Amino acid sequence: MSTLPQPPAAARRKLRLGPYARAVGQVLVVSAKASPGAVAMKVAGSLISAVLPLVTTYYAALTTTALAAAYAGDPDAGRSAVVYVVITAVLGLLWGAFTSVDRYIQQVLGFRVGAIVGDRMYERFLALEFWRYDDKETIDLYDRARRFSDSYARVLDRIAAIFTQLVSVVLAIGALLLVSWWIALIVLVAIIPSVYLQFRLAREQMAHWNTQVDSRRQRRMIETNLMKPQHIAELRLYGIVRHLMELRSTLRDADEKRRLDFQKRYIPKQLLADALQYGAELLALVWIVGQIIARAQPVGQFLYVQQIVSRALSTANSLVSSLSAIDEDLANLKDYEQFMDFPLSTAAPGRLADPPAAVELRDIRFTYTGGEAEVLKGISMTFERGTHVAIVGENGAGKSTLIRVLAGLYQPGSGAVLVGGRDLRGIRIDDWHRHLAVMSQDFLRYEFATAENNIYFGDVHRPRDDARVRRAAHDAEAAEFIGKMPNGFGNYVSNWMEDPRGRKGSGLSGGQWQRLAMARSFYRDAPFIVLDEPTSAIDALAEHRIFTRLFADRSRTIIAISHRLATIEKADVVYMLEDGEVVESGTHRELVALRGRYFRMFESQLPDA
Numbered sequence: 001m002s003t004l005p006q007p008p009a010a011a012r013r014k015l016r017l018g019p020y021a022r023a024v025g026q027v028l029v030v031s032a033k034a035s036p037g038a039v040a041m042k043v044a045g046s047l048i049s050a051v052l053p054l055v056t057t058y059y060a061a062l063t064t065t066a067l068a069a070a071y072a073g074d075p076d077a078g079r080s081a082v083v084y085v086v087i088t089a090v091l092g093l094l095w096g097a098f099t100s101v102d103r104y105i106q107q108v109l110g111f112r113v114g115a116i117v118g119d120r121m122y123e124r125f126l127a128l129e130f131w132r133y134d135d136k137e138t139i140d141l142y143d144r145a146r147r148f149s150d151s152y153a154r155v156l157d158r159i160a161a162i163f164t165q166l167v168s169v170v171l172a173i174g175a176l177l178l179v180s181w182w183i184a185l186i187v188l189v190a191i192i193p194s195v196y197l198q199f200r201l202a203r204e205q206m207a208h209w210n211t212q213v214d215s216r217r218q219r220r221m222i223e224t225n226l227m228k229p230q231h232i233a234e235l236r237l238y239g240i241v242r243h244l245m246e247l248r249s250t251l252r253d254a255d256e257k258r259r260l261d262f263q264k265r266y267i268p269k270q271l272l273a274d275a276l277q278y279g280a281e282l283l284a285l286v287w288i289v290g291q292i293i294a295r296a297q298p299v300g301q302f303l304y305v306q307q308i309v310s311r312a313l314s315t316a317n318s319l320v321s322s323l324s325a326i327d328e329d330l331a332n333l334k335d336y337e338q339f340m341d342f343p344l345s346t347a348a349p350g351r352l353a354d355p356p357a358a359v360e361l362r363d364i365r366f367t368y369t370g371g372e373a374e375v376l377k378g379i380s381m382t383f384e385r386g387t388h389v390a391i392v393g394e395n396g397a398g399k400s401t402l403i404r405v406l407a408g409l410y411q412p413g414s415g416a417v418l419v420g421g422r423d424l425r426g427i428r429i430d431d432w433h434r435h436l437a438v439m440s441q442d443f444l445r446y447e448f449a450t451a452e453n454n455i456y457f458g459d460v461h462r463p464r465d466d467a468r469v470r471r472a473a474h475d476a477e478a479a480e481f482i483g484k485m486p487n488g489f490g491n492y493v494s495n496w497m498e499d500p501r502g503r504k505g506s507g508l509s510g511g512q513w514q515r516l517a518m519a520r521s522f523y524r525d526a527p528f529i530v531l532d533e534p535t536s537a538i539d540a541l542a543e544h545r546i547f548t549r550l551f552a553d554r555s556r557t558i559i560a561i562s563h564r565l566a567t568i569e570k571a572d573v574v575y576m577l578e579d580g581e582v583v584e585s586g587t588h589r590e591l592v593a594l595r596g597r598y599f600r601m602f603e604s605q606l607p608d609a
């Protein structure tokens, strides 16, 4: 069994009162914007929840006193008892009705707040500066923020509960003061240690949670690998299921063990705090029993004191749980807000209406954020409109990185991408992307959509044009297999999808997915096409047909990254990249004649080398 690396201990996060108050205020503002009526009802409801049980107890105590008097022969007391019972029942009914309304209000708020917060979160995540998606800190924070955004709506409920519990405890102590000041004092003193202890425990648990972000992510990744039906074949063939299960259990057990250890350490203290609470309750009851026997208090006071003391104690305990829960929520709210403060990728003011005549990479240098090695080391290339370019090089040479810089996803450390002679940094990136169709190695598989929509998603700014969809499918050699599916272009491309008429989708092979993705990039109809190893899973004949068609079109610029000679040799110019530098360039023939690095790389594929 291998040992897993221990994650570094993250700094503990502590919230002081100021930030707490601000965070609570923020939740209230968001909720009030989502549904002001529901928030007003919630506030009113919290007060009712605090007061109503006390009033009910008060009438129950009066009933008991009246019953005792009736039992002793007082006829008026019997009538009073009946009236009190009716009042108590009506209060119970009101309470029940209120609980149902409150549940509904919570659902309305949950839906509205959840929608607002979730949408804001998605929008922010999808529009971050591109380098942030490689950044561990960003992704850590995003993980925590996302967890919180799912439960944002619940926070208002917790705030309302805390408000209710606070008012209830204060009212209960006040109600005890009416009977005896020292009972009120005893109960108050008994509450404090337990509140303190539970709060400490909750804080430690939260600190523990925050130190375990990495191991939990590792566990989640393993679980994702294990639980995806598409992965089962490889997992079984490699016989790795048990190994991964063990890794997962090790991570889970270590995490749980530390959490349980905390709880174990707190047991004796917790018992002491509980004993104190029970002691206080006992003292109060013994005292009131003595008072009643001495006829210093009416019989109903026993019920009153017993109910109110036990309510004060149990509400104080619930208050601690709510405070601990909200403590965590509000710390996560801080993460959420920090995440929402991340700058979005800025939109440059310059417009680019027409397709540029040429694109130039001028002395581009680039290093990944957090990375030490320079990945692109002074690259210069020009892509004239209508030329066909191949970029080749070993794995890790920097080809895909180059394309991302060209597309403006990453900013070069130095040098510039010149689009139609203008620096890309000064052009609105969306404008540039409209002229660009990029098919990357890890293209998206829209498994929830039909074949035609998988293609249409290449250009959703206009309504779907079915003739264009079919042409793109034909050019990418996808039309035939799509045509063979039971519902043709309207077929879902996943076994797990089913159309409204109950017709199941069909799963696709790796090469079929690749053809579909290529059809999507063709559908885009952009003057610049970038294909990053688009045919790695496509059979040689189909690939030959695709590229012959593609390279016959002189109206478009084509930049193809490929390891296949059949594709590369069709290009007008080939750039050979090695360790972030262009080491050779020219036509295929020139580079073969050079007998240099290009020649050596493709020697085995050359027919008469």
Ligand SMILES: Nc1ncnc2c1ncn2[C@@H]1O[C@H](COP(=O)(O)OP(=O)(O)OP(=O)(O)O)[C@@H](O)[C@H]1O
Pocket: 134, 368, 371, 375, 393, 394, 395, 396, 397, 398, 399, 400, 401, 402, 441
């Ligand atoms: N997101 C990233 N963060 C940090 N480093 C990266 C990232 N992506 C790639 N790299 C590093 O940059 C270098 C170039 O990677 P790139 O993907 O551009 O190579 P490539 O030539 O496209 O390789 P391949 O032929 O395998 O696709 C590699 O050393 C890789 O480890």
